[in-house]
Amino acid sequence: xxxxLIPLLSISLFSCGQTNSTTKNRSVxxxxxxxxxxxxxxxxxxxxxxxxxxxxxxxxxxxxxxYFDCIKELLTDSSIYTKEELVLIKxxxxxxxxxxxxxxxxxxxxVSSDTINSIFKDNxxxxxxxxxxxxxxxxxxxxxxxxxxxxxxxxxxDHHCGGLCGGGRLTLYKKENNRWTEIKSYCDWIS
Numbered sequence: 001x002x003x004x005l006i007p008l009l010s011i012s013l014f015s016c017g018q019t020n021s022t023t024k025n026r027s028v029x030x031x032x033x034x035x036x037x038x039x040x041x042x043x044x045x046x047x048x049x050x051x052x053x054x055x056x057x058x059x060x061x062x063x064x065x066x067y068f069d070c071i072k073e074l075l076t077d078s079s080i081y082t083k084e085e086l087v088l089i090k091x092x093x094x095x096x097x098x099x100x101x102x103x104x105x106x107x108x109x110x111v112s113s114d115t116i117n118s119i120f121k122d123n124x125x126x127x128x129x130x131x132x133x134x135x136x137x138x139x140x141x142x143x144x145x146x147x148x149x150x151x152x153x154x155x156x157x158d159h160h161c162g163g164l165c166g167g168g169r170l171t172l173y174k175k176e177n178n179r180w181t182e183i184k185s186y187c188d189w190i191s
Contacts, residue, residue, distance in 0.1 A: 035146075046173070055135060055137075058139050062141060064094055066093065138159075140160075141155070152172065168188075170186040
């Protein structure tokens with residue numbers, strides 16, 4: 001009888017582990033969907049004017065901070081952020097989302113970042129080719145980083161319109177009365 005109970009107990013424990021794992025994966029997936037919905041809603045509010053421009057072009061790859069020194073400036077700002085928040089922010093600087101799509105921004109022209117990169121790697125194409133075949137400019141957005149119960153958000157956006165034309169910045173927003181207001185910006189650049 002004992003020999004029969006051991007395999008039965010093992011199977012039931014293994015089954016419970018699978019159920020918990022499946023439930024946990026669904027929870028993580030649901031959290032990701034909710035986070036993405038919240039992120040897109042935030043961007044639509046912040047970039048409302050730009051997103052309604054019929055000439056607005058968004059690079060499909062979300063901005064990643066891994067090649068951007070600006071995050072170092074923010075990570076030294078202990079006057080605004082707690083140590084725990086700085087750890088959270090640093091962990092979110094590489095986006096989990098791989099591409100922006102028309103699903104997120106229906107009336108926006110989305111252009112592949114690979115296409116943009118290939119145009120600017122070829123010195124014979126550069127902006128002349130871009131203007132003729134793609135449009136007058138392009139933009140990149142980071143995936144927003146929410147913290148303090150979603151009442152604060154860090155967001156990077158930039159605009160590229162020529163060799164010496166463009167600008168961008170990392171901005172801290174605070175949600176007050178259901179509206180996002182700018183609190184502080186980091187690493188503003190203009191060309």
